[in-house]
Amino acid sequence: PYVNTKDILEKASEGFYAVPALNINNLEFLQAIIEAGLEESAPVIIETSEGAIKYAGNGNIMRGAKLFVDMVREYADTIDIPVALHLDHGKHFEYIIAAIKAGYSSVMIDASEHNFEENLSITKKVVEIAHSVNVSVEAELGRLVGIEDNVVVAAHEAALVDPDEAVEFVEKTGVDFLAPAIGTSHGAFKFKGEARLDFDRLKKVKERTGIPLVLHGASSVPQDIVELAEKFGADFKGAKGVPSEILKETVKYGINKVNTDTDLRMAFIAGLREFLAGNPTEFDPRKYFKVPKEYVKGLIKERMRLLGCSNKA
Numbered sequence: 001p002y003v004n005t006k007d008i009l010e011k012a013s014e015g016f017y018a019v020p021a022l023n024i025n026n027l028e029f030l031q032a033i034i035e036a037g038l039e040e041s042a043p044v045i046i047e048t049s050e051g052a053i054k055y056a057g058n059g060n061i062m063r064g065a066k067l068f069v070d071m072v073r074e075y076a077d078t079i080d081i082p083v084a085l086h087l088d089h090g091k092h093f094e095y096i097i098a099a100i101k102a103g104y105s106s107v108m109i110d111a112s113e114h115n116f117e118e119n120l121s122i123t124k125k126v127v128e129i130a131h132s133v134n135v136s137v138e139a140e141l142g143r144l145v146g147i148e149d150n151v152v153v154a155a156h157e158a159a160l161v162d163p164d165e166a167v168e169f170v171e172k173t174g175v176d177f178l179a180p181a182i183g184t185s186h187g188a189f190k191f192k193g194e195a196r197l198d199f200d201r202l203k204k205v206k207e208r209t210g211i212p213l214v215l216h217g218a219s220s221v222p223q224d225i226v227e228l229a230e231k232f233g234a235d236f237k238g239a240k241g242v243p244s245e246i247l248k249e250t251v252k253y254g255i256n257k258v259n260t261d262t263d264l265r266m267a268f269i270a271g272l273r274e275f276l277a278g279n280p281t282e283f284d285p286r287k288y289f290k291v292p293k294e295y296v297k298g299l300i301k302e303r304m305r306l307l308g309c310s311n312k313a
């Protein structure tokens with residue numbers, strides 16, 4: 001069934017496990033995600049960025065949002081695992097309102113580049129609107145910056161979440177789940193040296209707010225996938241993500257939604273490059289997207305098991 005993201009995340013928080021939030025831009029990634037959820041009997045959170053909505057709607061935001069809701073609901077309403085659709089990194093009201101009107105389960109208002117007071121007042125406004133029509137809301141505190149090696153640069157310190165601010169923020173906004181910045185960053189090149197996350201801040205935010213928490217920039221960038229893609233012509237030098245063991249630790253300290261986009265893209269392009277190299281005569285997309293979809297599905301199933309949401313549907 002198609003559900004509210006909050007239902008999935010409240011259960012995850014109570015059960016001390018996490019659910020991957022998986023970004024899509026097209027049909028093939030949706031198919032891989034749904035198949036992975038069915039095979040793992042796991043809850044599924046699908047998310048789209050504003051860019052994905054613009055892409056699907058050829059610039060028409062309402063059309064793009066409706067396309068994703070219709071695609072996801074057609075699958076969700078015919079299977080017995082819970083499925084939610086979330087607007088990732090909503091920054092512009094036009095997209096946030098379009099997502100709510102189209103029927104998204106939840107929206108993120110990402111006002112983290114503003115100062116605390118600004119972020120709080122913008123988030124409060126979105127929560128009031130979204131909650132009036134039973135849509136849940138995610139917000140972000142702190143900014144996504146990698147923690148450099150062993151020297152945590154003062155500027156980066158300032159970017160990380162302040163646990164004391166988190167309590168006030170949650171109380172005053174009524175936000176349903178929160179993304180505390182603890183040292184991750186988006187994309188395939190997250191850390192120059194060893195990966196370090198600020199677990200102390202994470203633990204404090206969980207203890208003081210008690211609500212489901214979200215990890216952004218959570219892709220692991222598995223080296224075997226990187227090497228496979230490079231074997232067939234990709235150049236991903238220096239690609240590095242969040243090691244699986246560290247990802248597991250974040251769940252122990254209270255993370256319940258794990259945003260994952262780069263890993264899906266890496267798995268897909270590695271599979272596509274490998275298939276195309278071995279099948280020079282193939283030109284049917286249903287054929288040449290099959291192996292990439294299998295790679296994406298396999299990675300998602302592994303991630304569901306790692307995060308503990310398999311058999312939790």
Ligand SMILES: O=C(COP(=O)(O)O)N(O)CCCCO
Nearest residue numbers: 186187216217218219259261262
């Ligand atoms: O936090 C994340 C996931 O980050 P990543 O998959 O790059 O680690 N997202 O919000 C997904 C979209 C960001 C662009 O990749």
Ligand code: NA
Nearest residue numbers: 087088089108
């Ligand atoms: Na999000």
Ligand SMILES: [Zn+2]
Nearest residue numbers: 186216217259
């Ligand atoms: Zn993110």
